[in-house]
Amino acid sequence: MPHIPSFIVAPFLCALVIAVTLSLYSFIVVVKRWAFLSVGVSHAAFGGVALGFLLGIPVGVSASAFALAAAFLMGHMKSKGNIHEDVATGVIFSVFMALGVVLFSIREGYISDVFSYLFGSMLAVGWREVFVALTLSALSIGFLLAFKRDIFLMLVDPEMAYVMGVPVRRTYNLLLALFTLNVVVAIKLIGVILVSALTVVPASVAIFFFSKLKHIMLLSVTVGVLAVMAGMITSYITDLPPGATTALTAGALFFGALLISKR
Amino acid sequence: MRKTALLVENLSVKMGNKPILEDVSFEVKEGEFWGIIGPNGGGKTTLLRAILGIVKPSKGRVEIFGNHPEKAVAEGLVGYLPQRIEGMVPFTARDFVELVGGDGNKFLKLVGMSEKADTPFEKLSGGERQRVMFAAVLSRKPKLLLLDEPHTGVDIIAQDSFYSILKELKEKGITILMVSHDVGVIVNFVDKIACLNKKLKYTGNPRGALDCKLLEELYGTKMEVFVHHPECEGCHIYRRS
Ligand SMILES: Nc1ncnc2c1ncn2[C@@H]1O[C@H](COP(=O)(O)OP(=O)(O)OP(=O)(O)O)[C@@H](O)[C@H]1O
Ligand SMILES: [Mg+2]
Numbered sequence: 001m002p003h004i005p006s007f008i009v010a011p012f013l014c015a016l017v018i019a020v021t022l023s024l025y026s027f028i029v030v031v032k033r034w035a036f037l038s039v040g041v042s043h044a045a046f047g048g049v050a051l052g053f054l055l056g057i058p059v060g061v062s063a064s065a066f067a068l069a070a071a072f073l074m075g076h077m078k079s080k081g082n083i084h085e086d087v088a089t090g091v092i093f094s095v096f097m098a099l100g101v102v103l104f105s106i107r108e109g110y111i112s113d114v115f116s117y118l119f120g121s122m123l124a125v126g127w128r129e130v131f132v133a134l135t136l137s138a139l140s141i142g143f144l145l146a147f148k149r150d151i152f153l154m155l156v157d158p159e160m161a162y163v164m165g166v167p168v169r170r171t172y173n174l175l176l177a178l179f180t181l182n183v184v185v186a187i188k189l190i191g192v193i194l195v196s197a198l199t200v201v202p203a204s205v206a207i208f209f210f211s212k213l214k215h216i217m218l219l220s221v222t223v224g225v226l227a228v229m230a231g232m233i234t235s236y237i238t239d240l241p242p243g244a245t246t247a248l249t250a251g252a253l254f255f256g257a258l259l260i261s262k263r
Numbered sequence: 264m265r266k267t268a269l270l271v272e273n274l275s276v277k278m279g280n281k282p283i284l285e286d287v288s289f290e291v292k293e294g295e296f297w298g299i300i301g302p303n304g305g306g307k308t309t310l311l312r313a314i315l316g317i318v319k320p321s322k323g324r325v326e327i328f329g330n331h332p333e334k335a336v337a338e339g340l341v342g343y344l345p346q347r348i349e350g351m352v353p354f355t356a357r358d359f360v361e362l363v364g365g366d367g368n369k370f371l372k373l374v375g376m377s378e379k380a381d382t383p384f385e386k387l388s389g390g391e392r393q394r395v396m397f398a399a400v401l402s403r404k405p406k407l408l409l410l411d412e413p414h415t416g417v418d419i420i421a422q423d424s425f426y427s428i429l430k431e432l433k434e435k436g437i438t439i440l441m442v443s444h445d446v447g448v449i450v451n452f453v454d455k456i457a458c459l460n461k462k463l464k465y466t467g468n469p470r471g472a473l474d475c476k477l478l479e480e481l482y483g484t485k486m487e488v489f490v491h492h493p494e495c496e497g498c499h500i501y502r503r504s
Pocket of ligand 1 (some may be wrong): 283305
């Protein structure tokens with residue numbers, strides 16, 4: 001058995017937790033057509049990362065604040081301003097990301113930090129990150145299990161859900177907030193640019209093969225964990241950023257599954 | 264005296280500044296079956312959404328069994344089959360009904376969809392989807408049923424069984440409000456008809472709505488346009504042969 005250096009245990013554990021949670025939420029992303037929104041949320045977090053560095057406050061806090069603000073602006077412009085979600089996302093995420101670029105340029109000498117937040121870094125992840133990821137994951141999965149009916153009915157049709165007794169607004173907001181926080185937690189490891197691979201690929205692949213809800217969820221998680229673990233191992237061996245290797249393995253799984261399922 | 268199931272009083276709805284419904288009033292007694300007809304854009308869907316409390320009226324009020332709409336909805340008194348649904352549904356018809364909380368096998372059988380229970384909802388035809396959604400709605404056992412064009416795309420045989428389900432529900436005392444473009448068919452089933460084009464142009468006996476027209480001509484012709492009440496200008500019913 002090869003020797004496993006202790007400094008990679010935390011990143012691998014963190015990766016596993018993130019993979020399971022995001023894969024479960026990936027079903028919601030696919031059904032609710034949140035793919036672009038999830039790209040927007042992670043990019044918007046970059047503005048918060050930069051602000052955190054500049055002000056010396058914990059980056060996780062400022063990144064969460066930016067991502068949540070962006071998510072709620074994107075998710076609610078449709079009902080408030082009659083602007084479609086994808087248009088709102090396109091505008092907001094570029095503004096938030098640009099803000100990050102400007103803030104990072106004010107103070108020089110952060111190039112390596114910028115790079116690691118864009119594409120992820122194993123070294124950025126320690127036991128504190130594992131603890132945060134585990135806590136959030138428990139909350140997020142608990143929410144999915146406890147409010148399964150409300151969540152799925154809302155996904156199918158908010159108005160029909162309301163008539164079936166679902167508290168639509170509260171369910172939507174909680175789902176959006178938990179999803180956003182999970183994306184933020186994944187940023188240290190995977191980076192803002194490539195985290196969307198994990199929010200979109202798992203459920204998309206599962207839907208190629210299955211139509212029973214239970215099976216979709218199980219295959220989603222399997223795909224997500226496979227993609228992340230293969231990506232992490234590749235990153236460890238090759239020293240490439242984990243975000244890039246994970247997005248590549250996820251992409252390979254996606255296209256492989258597409259080919260097999262169409263045969 | 265039978266109870267009032269639904270009371271709509273001086274209801275007006277605006278979208279922005281545009282009036283969609285103006286001063287609509289009618290009363291539906293428990294166990295009655297009403298048909299709502301009217302042209303595209305006449306405000307039929309908006310009326311149902313206002314009854315449900317999804318859109319807020321600018322004037323007037325709605326009561327369902329004496330309750331505010333939101334309360335009636337929260338108590339599970341109302342069932343709603345929307346004209347179309349928003350989201351993508353990659354899971355099976357059975358999963359759909361069971362998510363709502365019903366017995367998938369029982370209710371899919373009721374609407375004649377047992378064979379498609381394990382088909383992904385997304386891969387069903389338009390008419391089949393309507394039937395699955397109908398099964399889901401029925402599984403909640405509502406006392407007031409609002410149906411928005413439930414048989415667009417449903418074939419003749421399915422339509423027959425659909426009406427026989429509605430008849431059974433009516434016999435159980437369920438109150439039904441159904442939006443339809445199929446005036447020639449619904450007049451044979453409903454107790455009352457309401458013709459809506461922004462304002463309520465006609466309510467009452469379904470035959471009355473067709474008095475001056477010849478129902479027979481509605482069938483077998485390529486495309487007929489009917490104005491089914493003298494005061495109901497603009498309220499045309501189209502039927503393809
Ligand atoms: N959310 C909305 N915002 C603005 N206008 C709307 C909205 N919903 C409906 N309308 C307008 O209200 C009018 C009535 O629409 P509604 O959907 O109630 O008609 P309908 O009678 O159901 O038509 P159809 O037979 O095509 O289903 C239309 O002119 C429509 O443009
Ligand atoms: Mg309509």
